[in-house]
Amino acid sequence: xxxxxxxxxxxxxxxxxxxxxxxxxxxxxxxxxxxxxxxxxxxxxxxxxxxxxxxxxxxxxxxxxxxxxxxxxxxxxxxxxxxxxxxxxxxxxxxxxxxxxxxxxxxxxxxxxxxxxxxxxxxxxxxxxxxxxxxxxxxxxxxxxx
Numbered sequence: 001x002x003x004x005x006x007x008x009x010x011x012x013x014x015x016x017x018x019x020x021x022x023x024x025x026x027x028x029x030x031x032x033x034x035x036x037x038x039x040x041x042x043x044x045x046x047x048x049x050x051x052x053x054x055x056x057x058x059x060x061x062x063x064x065x066x067x068x069x070x071x072x073x074x075x076x077x078x079x080x081x082x083x084x085x086x087x088x089x090x091x092x093x094x095x096x097x098x099x100x101x102x103x104x105x106x107x108x109x110x111x112x113x114x115x116x117x118x119x120x121x122x123x124x125x126x127x128x129x130x131x132x133x134x135x136x137x138x139x140x141x142x143x144x145x146x
Contacts, residue, residue: 002079004059006049011035013049013061015079030079036066039093040114050097058084058128064095064113071128084128090119091135107133 001018011033016024038044048065059072059081068087074080090096095114101107101123108121108130116139121130 001076002054002074004052004054006052006061006063009048011047011049011065013052015081017079028079030081032081034061034063034066034068034070036063036068038065038067038095040095043095043114044093051099053099053101055101056125058125060099060108062096062099062110063087064097067092067094067096069096069099069110069130071130073128088121088130088132091115091117094119111138 003016003018003024004013006013012031015030017028019025034047034049036047044065046065047063049061050064051062053060057074059074061070063070067090070087071084072081073084090112093114094112094117096110097113098111100109106123108123110119112119116137118136118138119132120134122133123130
């Protein structure tokens with residue numbers, strides 16, 4: 001078994017193998033990097049892997065810096081991760097930060113920090129794909145410019 005996290009402030013997400021006590025081990029850790037940037041000059045000057053979450057055999061990595069969600073097929077035996085298709089793009093400058101999955105329905109929710117929205121995606125867990133269904137503003141209209 002493995003543990004993964006997005007290394008905040010960097011372009012990296014890391015896999016740690018878990019020992020017999022289910023604790024992360026530094027030996028065998030794998031550092032993975034995502035390259036790119038977004039349009040916001042102060043917050044998206046490079047990839048920022050904010051969140052990594054295992055879900056039904058896949059690893060979802062949310063990247064504020066590149067406005068993308070990367071889906072990796074994950075082999076729990078050897079820790080190998082393979083990118084599935086193209087990265088899912090959010091609106092330019094959205095700054096996706098966290099992902100969560102509905103407990104009973106094939107839905108994923110992504111909070112976008114930079115434009116204060118939440119994206120709702122239909123999930124296809126047999127293929128590890130996300131399809132955008134809706135974007136919801138999380139600020140009142142009168143707060144948009146200030």
